Structure formats: structure tokens, C-alpha cells
Amino acid sequence: MQHPQQDQNSTPANEAEAISRQSDCLVGQEHREGIRIDLFLAQTWPEHSRAFYQRCLSEHRVLVNDEHCRRADKVWPDDHVVIFWPPEKDTKLVAEDIPLDIIMEDEHVIVLNKPPGLVVHPAQGNMTGTLVHGLLHHDEEAFENMSDNTQRPGIVHRLDKDTSGVLVVAKNLQARAYLKDAFKEQVTEKTYLAIVIGCPDEPVGLIENKIGRHPVNRLKMAVVEEQGKLATTRYRVLASANGCSLLEVRILTGRTHQIRVHFSHLKHPVLGDALYGGCPKDLPCPAPRQMLHAWKLTFPHPANGVMRQYMAPLPEDFQQTLAALGLPAIGMRPKPLNPPVPPLANDDETDE
Structure with a gap:
């Protein structure tokens, strides 16, 4: 097998620790046509991502028949694969006092209105200041009990950092398993409001295709x-004005960046979405971020299976953009009506 040039220091940095934390296996006969080593590792030990194993390969933590290999190399039946696991990082989450806009909360779930700019859970580049850290501060006992190495206690679905709106979080392991199944089986309903550039040809439409990683820009997804x-x-197009349209959007699947990718593919990107072409020089109205808001969420409650719907009012930046474009203020929280004050009873009136 071909392998990259290396020196004696290219083996794991702490050899004693690496040897004490290693796993090995033989490639099975089901791979008679060969399989990429990074894919084989991800299938064999699925607790980590394929990207994780690619990093292990680049750090020379994987041996095939006692030789280092590259991630594009293939393995074959009866090849002996050994992986030296990297040292475990301290993944303990620390509670942070982050304000939460709570729509509803009970012993099973908490429904929130996520503001734009808030990351849902820790990930590379955003290890602090996330919604998860705020949830730990809000109810440390509940979310500490669900903490694991994924650093996503209670999280059953996500919204992008700059997407605002309604999000449900589980407060115990049973609720988390129930809601994960509900999202997987598509018994939930997710409805968004989006401002897009231009106006789709059809006032009501269905977009259905495959979404995967962009072949060139790995930060993007693509059709x-x-x-x-x-x-x-x-x-459904709700209104159009000044070169933009307000849409009601329902996603039947939950792919990464799904709405942003689909409308970019239709040449009507979400206004303000720099990654998918929503910030041209001739913008009809400047937008501080992608104008996408998770408006309604319907899901079966884990306690009894009864369908519940929750709505998140529009954030201020979305309202301002609608007003600047002359689009209707749909999705606003209605102002409370002051009930009439009943007249005071006359002193001479008596109860019957």
C-alpha cells in the first residue's frame, strides 16, 4: 500500500497513551470490491464522524497491515486495521447566563423563540455562548442528566445560527427519544416565513430534489x-413588493440549509443570505442577516401524543425589513385588547 513520507515522530504524540487506547479489526468479506478506509472506519465505529477519522488518518493514527495510509486508500477483505484513538478532550459543559425567550415549558419539554445570532449547540468555532449553555443555566439538573460527549443535551432539531424562531427542546431522556423519533418519522410540521429576492413563477409550489455537500465550497450545501x-x-407566496416576496414555507424533510439551498436553486435566494447569493449589490433593502424565521412548529407532546402547535412572533429585524419593503406584517403578535371596565355597582344594589 502506498503511504506518505513520514519521520519517526509521525506516530501518535503520546505513544504510551495511544497504545493503551487502540482498537483493531479485520475487514470483512462483504467488502470484496474494496472500500475507502475513512468510510470503513466510520461504518465500523459509528460513534464518530467520517471527518473525525479523516483527521485520525492525517495524524497517522491508523495502520493497515502495519502501514500508514491515506484517507483515499481502499481496504480489502482480511486487511488488518488498527486505530490509535486520540486523547479525549474535556467536553464538560459549563452553564452560562444566556437570556431565553420561553414560549412554553413543562416537565417534559421547553419551547423557545430562538433569536438570530444564537448557535444552538457547541461546535468547532462556537464552543461557548450557545443555547445549550443557556439551557444548563436555566435548569442545570435536567440538562446535566442528559449531557454526553455530543454536547447536545435535549436537542432534537436545530435552527441555523442566523435563523430565528420556534424550537422545541426535550427535558428528559424519554422525551428526547420520543421527539427524535417524531422528527425522524416526519410527524412534526415546520412552517417558516422567508423573504426572498424576486418572486417565484408559481404562487404555490413544491420543490423536491436531492441535497448534498457542495462539490467545491465545503461550507455550502447544494442540489x-x-x-x-x-x-x-x-x-406559498403571501405578498410581493419592491423586488422581494414574503413566503410561507413548510419543509417536509430537515436537510441542512434546506430552505436556503432550495430557493437559491430557484434563483430566488433568501434576502440577506450571503452564503447562497442573497446579498447582491443592487439589494432592494439591506438585511442584517438571512430573512428566515421558524414561525410555527407542531409536534406530538411526549407525555400523551397530543399534537401541539406553537408560534414564534417575528423578531424586530424581520419586522423592520418587511416594513421597509412594503410587505405585510404577517406573523406578528397581536396587541392585547383592553377589556371594558365593568361599571361600579350602585351602593343601593343588593345581591339576590
């Missing part, structure tokens, strides 16, 4: 012909 996952989006 692809092969090796993607089916994504289905329904939309």
Missing part, C-alpha cells in the same frame, strides 16, 4: 444529482 438526501419543500 445534487447523486449521493444526496431527498429534500421536500412546499411554499
